[in-house]
Amino acid sequence: MAVTDEAIEKIKAMIVAGELRPGDRLPREADLAERLGLSRNSLREAVKALSLIRVLDVRQGDGTFVTSLAPQLLLDALNFIVDFHRDDTVLEFFEVRRILEPAATALAAERMPDDQIEELRKVLTSLPADATIDELVANDLEFHHRIADGAGNGLLCSLIDSLSGPTTRARIWRGLTQSGAVEKTREQHAAILDAIATRRPDLARSWATVHIAGVEDWLRLALHEL
Structure with missing residues (x-):
């Protein structure tokens, strides 16, 4: 079991056992991590995942609370996740991305003007170390759009942009649940940028393929x- 999944199960067990009731505030992060035998980072990721499905409510400056656990509240979140998991047609979007984006990335390595490469670098470096999943996904979308635009083919760029929306939910869920997904995304983006900046289209194509295939797998x- 992934570390984040284990953390999620431990928090859920506390709720099921009645140790945490609707409306209760979670103990301090450091105390709860120690009590559950978790790293603070794993606990933090678990809280993000449970807040997404409305089991927890993170209130900035006030703490993290168990929600009312009202059936309708949880049902709305469950419907979101069930829809996502049942909609395996999203795999078809990833398959098309895996065909088009590596080609666009190789073209960008050949055609992208130096000033646009520097702007792409700024997109990559603008992402803070403690970025939220929303910030990471927004940065990811912008990064891929700029590469597609840098390929110098308007039709190809439009096709790739049109594929971004249907795959956004998968990106968010992966970032929340797969251990190391955030770090892996950062590393692969950096490798793609380096290949483009050093004008190595074959390497750029390879890294783009690895990057997209990882999410697809x-x-x-x-x-x-399921």
Whole structure:
């Protein structure tokens, strides 16, 4: 079991056992991590995932609370996740991305003007170390759009942009649940940028393929385990 999944299960067990009741505030992060035998980072990721499905409510400056756990509240969140998991057609979007984006990335390595490469670098470096999942996904979308635009083919850029929306939910869910997904995304983006900046189209194509195929493989596994 992934570390984040284990953390989620431990928090859920506290709620099921009645140790945490609707409206209760969670103990301090450091205290709860020690009590559950978790790292603070794993606990933090678990809280993000449970807040997404409305089991927890994170209130800035006030703490993290168990929600009312009202059936309708949880049902709305469950419907979101069930829709996502049932909609395996999203795999088809990833398959098309895996065909188009590596080609666009290779073209960008050949055609992208130096000033646009520097702007791409700014997008990458603008992401804070403690970025939220929303910030990470927004940065990811901008990064890929600029590469597609840098390929110098308007039709190709439009096609790639049109594929971004249907795959956004998968990106968010992966970032919340797969251990190391955030760090891996950062590393692969940096490798793609370096290949483009050093004008190595074959390497740029390879890194883009690895990057997109990684999310696609995770999604296939997630759907298979349902």
